[in-house]
Amino acid sequence: MKNYFSSLEQVNSLREIQALRRLSPNPHIIKFIEILYDEPTGRLALVFELMDLNLYEWMRSYKTEIPEYKVKNYIYQVLKALEHMHRNGIFHRDIKPENVLVADDIIKLADFGSCRGVYSKQPYTEYISTRWYRPPECLLTDGYYGAKMDLWGVGCVFFELLTTNPLFPGENEFDQINLIHKVLGTPPAEVLAEFESQTKTIKIDFKPVKGKGIDELLPSHITDQARDLIKLLLTYKAEDRISTKQALRHPYFKDLRSMESPTRNSPSPHSLRSFDADRAAGEEERGDYKLPLIKNPNKKLTETHNPSKTSLIDKTSYLTKKQIQENKKKYIAPHKKKLYKSIF
Numbered sequence: 001m002k003n004y005f006s007s008l009e010q011v012n013s014l015r016e017i018q019a020l021r022r023l024s025p026n027p028h029i030i031k032f033i034e035i036l037y038d039e040p041t042g043r044l045a046l047v048f049e050l051m052d053l054n055l056y057e058w059m060r061s062y063k064t065e066i067p068e069y070k071v072k073n074y075i076y077q078v079l080k081a082l083e084h085m086h087r088n089g090i091f092h093r094d095i096k097p098e099n100v101l102v103a104d105d106i107i108k109l110a111d112f113g114s115c116r117g118v119y120s121k122q123p124y125t126e127y128i129s130t131r132w133y134r135p136p137e138c139l140l141t142d143g144y145y146g147a148k149m150d151l152w153g154v155g156c157v158f159f160e161l162l163t164t165n166p167l168f169p170g171e172n173e174f175d176q177i178n179l180i181h182k183v184l185g186t187p188p189a190e191v192l193a194e195f196e197s198q199t200k201t202i203k204i205d206f207k208p209v210k211g212k213g214i215d216e217l218l219p220s221h222i223t224d225q226a227r228d229l230i231k232l233l234l235t236y237k238a239e240d241r242i243s244t245k246q247a248l249r250h251p252y253f254k255d256l257r258s259m260e261s262p263t264r265n266s267p268s269p270h271s272l273r274s275f276d277a278d279r280a281a282g283e284e285e286r287g288d289y290k291l292p293l294i295k296n297p298n299k300k301l302t303e304t305h306n307p308s309k310t311s312l313i314d315k316t317s318y319l320t321k322k323q324i325q326e327n328k329k330k331y332i333a334p335h336k337k338k339l340y341k342s343i344f
Contacts, residue, residue: 004042011037011044019090019112028081030101030110051108055157056097059164068222070105071161076248076256077107078154083244085109086147089118095153096130097160118147123198131176132156132166136187137238139177141198148238151247155233159214162222167214167234177206180236185211187236225252 005011012018020032031049038044052058055074059066078100085092092099093114101108116124123143129135135152137145159167167183170176186192186209196204214230229252232242242250248257 003044005037005044006042008037008039011035015115016046016111016113019115022088023085023090023112026081026084027106028077028108029084030108048110051101051103051110053102054098055100055102055107055161058102059097059161062164065219066161066164068162068226071158072226072252073105073256074100074102074107074161075154075158076253078109078157079244079247081107081109082150082154083248085115086118086150086244090115091118091147092150092153093124094129094133095150095157096133097157098130100157122146129153131173132169134176135238136177136180136236137195139173139180140192140195140202140204142201144198146238148241148243151233151241151244152238154247155230158226158230158233159218162218162226167217181206181209181211183211183214183217184234184236185209191237223252225250228252 017032017035020029023029024032030051032046033049034047036045036047053061078095082092082095090112092109092112093116094111099109099111101110114129122145123141124145125143129138129149133153133156135145135149138149156167168176168179170179186206192204192206196202214234215227218227218230229242229247229250232250233247235241
């Protein structure tokens with residue numbers, strides 16, 4: 001990571017670390033292996049499991065259209081990851097192909113540096129998410145948006161997988177909203193009035209436009225259920241947009257649901273009952289409860305990374321000691337020397 005970190009407390013309070021500890025383990029969230037922190041230099045590196053490539057690179061590797069059954073499988077896994085996040089009080093805020101990692105047809109969501117608590121106080125940062133995947137509520141308000149923005153991002157990624165082309169490749173914010181209107185049409189006046197009440201910096205004055213519709217842009221062989229789901233994900237008004245739970249229950253995924261064994265939704269290692277969701281997303285703590293901090297600040301990086309001594313990973317509550325040793329052998333040991341040289 002590029003920033004300088006002055007203390008272990010600052011490292012532990014990082015939004016990404018807090019969120020990863022809260023959300024792990026989960027089969028569709030990138031596995032957090034270890035924290036490497038060198039106090040004398042203030043340098044920090046986060047070690048994750050090894051994946052093959054991201055979804056953008058995977059798409060570019062296809063010279064022909066991507067089979068719809070494969071797209072369906074990948075989008076289903078992305079939605080599973082988001083449902084886990086939203087259920088645990090966190091939303092991602094930067095859904096795009098580059099933040100979705102692939103390995104042997106397994107999809108895992110990554111890069112939680114922008115996440116926030118679902119119940120945290122608005123307004124949020126205005127210029128969040130990558131522009132092409134940013135929903136209208138991010139473009140037209142002064143930071144009044146919520147978890148439904150993640151579903152808009154999924155809709156854009158879904159379209160991109162089916163066509164291998166981005167849906168709204170705007171060059172700037174104004175061009176971005178115009179591209180959305182060209183496809184979806186200008187929303188009713190009452191919707192625009194609601195957006196206008198949530199901004200003091202944006203003049204909302206759009207000429208009525210009848211959008212060409214998403215159907216016209218999709219290949220003819222795409223199924224009706226896929227088309228319906230994309231439209232629900234790309235609903236202009238956030239309140240009317242489908243939720244992660246509703247999306248997973250959509251008829252489009254009926255065959256994938258039937259192959260799953262019934263499972264009970266278990267709480268994350270840090271339960272909502274004892275832990276504030278905003279804390280997990282890097283907000284100020286509202287109670288006395290604290291996540292376990294990394295200790296032994298006087299240890300050198302090479303010492304903390306020595307398998308024969310206590311490692312920083314031992315402070316993460318969601319991994320057993322057996323898993324820790326397996327992770328070290330699988331991911332860290334073969335590349336230990338190269339890792340230190342490249343990072344420090």
